[in-house]
Amino acid sequence: MKRRSWPLLGILAFGYAFLYVPILLLILYSFNESRLVTVWSGFSTKWYGELLHNQQLLDAAWLSVRIAATNATVAVVLGTLAANALVRQGRFRGRTGFELLLMAPLVMPDVIIGLSLLLLFVAMQQTIGWPDGRGFTTIAIAHITFSMAYVAVVVRSRLAQMDGSLEEAAMDLGARPLGVYLQITLPLIAPALLSGWLLAFTLSLDDLVIASFVSGPGSTTLPMVVYSSVRMGVSPQINALATLIVLIVAIAVLIAGFTMRRGPNR
Amino acid sequence: MAVPADRRLLEPWQDPKAAPYVRIERVTKQFGDVYAVDDVSLNIFKGEFFSLLGSSGCGKSTLLRLLAGLEYPTTGRIFIDGVDVTQVPPYSRPVNMMFQSYALFPHMSVEQNIEFGLKQERLPRRERAERIAEMLDLLKIAPLRKRRPDQISGGQRQRVALARSLAKHPKLLLLDEPLGALDKRLRENTQFELVNLQERLGITFVTVTHDQEEAMTMSTRIAVMEAGQIMQVDTPTAIYEFPTCRFVAEFIGSVNLFEGKVMASEGNEILVEAGAGFTIRMRSYQPHPLGTPVTVAIRPEKMRLCAQYDPEAVNQIEGVVEDIAYLGDVSIYRIRIDEGRLVEMTLTNIQPRTEQALTWEQKVAIEWSPTSGVVLTE
Numbered sequence: 001m002k003r004r005s006w007p008l009l010g011i012l013a014f015g016y017a018f019l020y021v022p023i024l025l026l027i028l029y030s031f032n033e034s035r036l037v038t039v040w041s042g043f044s045t046k047w048y049g050e051l052l053h054n055q056q057l058l059d060a061a062w063l064s065v066r067i068a069a070t071n072a073t074v075a076v077v078l079g080t081l082a083a084n085a086l087v088r089q090g091r092f093r094g095r096t097g098f099e100l101l102l103m104a105p106l107v108m109p110d111v112i113i114g115l116s117l118l119l120l121f122v123a124m125q126q127t128i129g130w131p132d133g134r135g136f137t138t139i140a141i142a143h144i145t146f147s148m149a150y151v152a153v154v155v156r157s158r159l160a161q162m163d164g165s166l167e168e169a170a171m172d173l174g175a176r177p178l179g180v181y182l183q184i185t186l187p188l189i190a191p192a193l194l195s196g197w198l199l200a201f202t203l204s205l206d207d208l209v210i211a212s213f214v215s216g217p218g219s220t221t222l223p224m225v226v227y228s229s230v231r232m233g234v235s236p237q238i239n240a241l242a243t244l245i246v247l248i249v250a251i252a253v254l255i256a257g258f259t260m261r262r263g264p265n266r
Numbered sequence: 267m268a269v270p271a272d273r274r275l276l277e278p279w280q281d282p283k284a285a286p287y288v289r290i291e292r293v294t295k296q297f298g299d300v301y302a303v304d305d306v307s308l309n310i311f312k313g314e315f316f317s318l319l320g321s322s323g324c325g326k327s328t329l330l331r332l333l334a335g336l337e338y339p340t341t342g343r344i345f346i347d348g349v350d351v352t353q354v355p356p357y358s359r360p361v362n363m364m365f366q367s368y369a370l371f372p373h374m375s376v377e378q379n380i381e382f383g384l385k386q387e388r389l390p391r392r393e394r395a396e397r398i399a400e401m402l403d404l405l406k407i408a409p410l411r412k413r414r415p416d417q418i419s420g421g422q423r424q425r426v427a428l429a430r431s432l433a434k435h436p437k438l439l440l441l442d443e444p445l446g447a448l449d450k451r452l453r454e455n456t457q458f459e460l461v462n463l464q465e466r467l468g469i470t471f472v473t474v475t476h477d478q479e480e481a482m483t484m485s486t487r488i489a490v491m492e493a494g495q496i497m498q499v500d501t502p503t504a505i506y507e508f509p510t511c512r513f514v515a516e517f518i519g520s521v522n523l524f525e526g527k528v529m530a531s532e533g534n535e536i537l538v539e540a541g542a543g544f545t546i547r548m549r550s551y552q553p554h555p556l557g558t559p560v561t562v563a564i565r566p567e568k569m570r571l572c573a574q575y576d577p578e579a580v581n582q583i584e585g586v587v588e589d590i591a592y593l594g595d596v597s598i599y600r601i602r603i604d605e606g607r608l609v610e611m612t613l614t615n616i617q618p619r620t621e622q623a624l625t626w627e628q629k630v631a632i633e634w635s636p637t638s639g640v641v642l643t644e
Binding site: 163165168174185 | 356369373434486
């Protein structure tokens with residue numbers, strides 16, 4: 001490029017700054033000596049050390065990760081099944097209704113999802129005795145109900161792009177429908193499954209509203225702990241924790257991007 | 267007509283005792299209200315190179331998919347090698363198909379693509395390796411064995427697709443526009459290669475094409491299709507020289523059509539009145555009652571230029587050159603013979619163009635022999 005367009009570069013810089021300066025500040029202040037989050041008084045890793053001894057925070061983080069992983073795995077299975085029905089089953093009876101109902105959680109306010117699920121869980125406990133109290137199971141179920149829709153959207157677009165004659169060719173070469181699915185369809189939509197899984201994992205990890213409705217005593221997720229501790233004044237430990245999460249997410253995104261790029265016919 | 271014994275081997279459809287290898291019996295395929303294939307019956311014999319020819323949407327691809335088992339007929343039955351396969355799923359048919367898009371599996375190497383069908387058959391590893399080697403050798407693609415489909419050219423992909431569908435040693439190979447994605451030069455070379463391969467392996471080929479030249483070069487027989495129906499099934503020569511209806515005559519090559527009424531019948535020739543003072547004498551292979559409306563079809567290359575107009579001569583007509591299209595090897599002349607009619611004539615360019623006598627607005631006389639055309643009633 002001969003002439004640099006300074007105004008455009010300026011806008012670009014501003015955009016990136018808007019997105020990433022807060023995160024950089026957060027990382028920076030996680031290495032702050034001071035007890036006050038907003039005052040810099042020297043470099044230190046002591047908050048990381050304290051974080052490792054904060055049992056409440058660690059328990060919440062571990063619970064969140066377990067919920068997120070369970071949620072992502074189940075959501076990928078259910079979402080993929082739904083996407084298959086939408087793309088491969090032709091125009092079955094009630095297809096439009098199915099599609100609308102599947103996509104509804106994407107636009108439904110979290111408050112409503114949380115409240116309605118809470119009512120459902122309470123009613124179920126009273127009539128059939130399950131789920132017994134609220135905790136891991138109820139939060140996971142609640143997260144699966146909306147994550148599934150996101151997975152379905154991602155997998156569906158990948159399936160729709162896939163050349164249908166590939167599956168026909170496999171069948172013509174002697175593969176039965178299950179064999180076709182395992183040997184041809186799954187490997188080809190694998191990148192979408194992976195990004196669907198990561199998406200569902202992230203959605204679950206940072207959900208505060210729905211989890212607040214359907215959690216019970218002794219099952220406090222990480223966002224809930226962070227939120228309540230912020231109200232009582234932020235401890236730099238939260239910065240340290242956030243830095244670790246940013247690190248993990250960055251690695252996951254890199255891996256996802258790398259596999260997507262390596263995948264055939266991107 | 268008696269057929270000599272050796273011709274029966276080459277043209278099994280001439281032999282009433284030969285059993286067809288593929289028998290399609292009154293097959294209809296409906297998609298909603300549309301009849302994609304409409305009451306089609308067809309016999310295909312062992313070792314044939316059979317082409318389904320038609321414009322897009324004529325039902326030829328649907329017919330091929332019915333043979334592959336990718337669609338099931340609404341009514342009618344399909345037999346392959348004497349076995350009713352009408353409801354047999356594609357993975358249990360002794361048939362393989364080469365797809366128009368080639369449908370190579372993008373996440374597998376060339377070798378793995380070829381191996382796919384063999385794996386489904388649960389062939390032992392050693393046998394699979396032998397077959398792969400045989401196919402790589404047959405189609406001369408051994409250097410590509412480790413490549414992926416997106417790393418090879420269109421022509422190479424076509425060979426891999428062919429290798430993959432031949433690896434299972436099918437009795438019947440279906441090819442959907444096998445040369446459609448190749449450029450013209452490559453297409454011509456591949457045509458001959460495909461025919462050689464078919465003759466060498468003795469497999470029955472059924473191909474679908476919209477390219478008449480391709481069908482003419484490769485096929486033992488051609489079925490011309492239109493609107494889900496078969497208009498004519500015959501050898502390329504017969505389809506070109508003796509079309510049985512106007513549609514086939516006009517679909518294959520170009521043709522001059524003269525409409526008229528049968529005026530007289532003399533031996534095996536008839537006289538057709540085609541406008542005021544214009545009588546055509548034609549050889550007729552079937553009797554036509556006087557007064558029947560008929561169409562006389564004559565190909566442009568069957569026309570001859572006469573030195574001088576002779577009103578008494580048979581099938582001679584005068585006109586003015588209106589258009590000349592120079593194609594290199596031949597030239598097409600459009601000659602106006604009266605107000606509403608143009609006759610097309612092709613002449614081989616024996617002399618360089620500058621030496622040619624014929625030019626625009628020139629008055630010429632042309633003629634054709636009574637045996638060089640056909641009389642159509644439909």
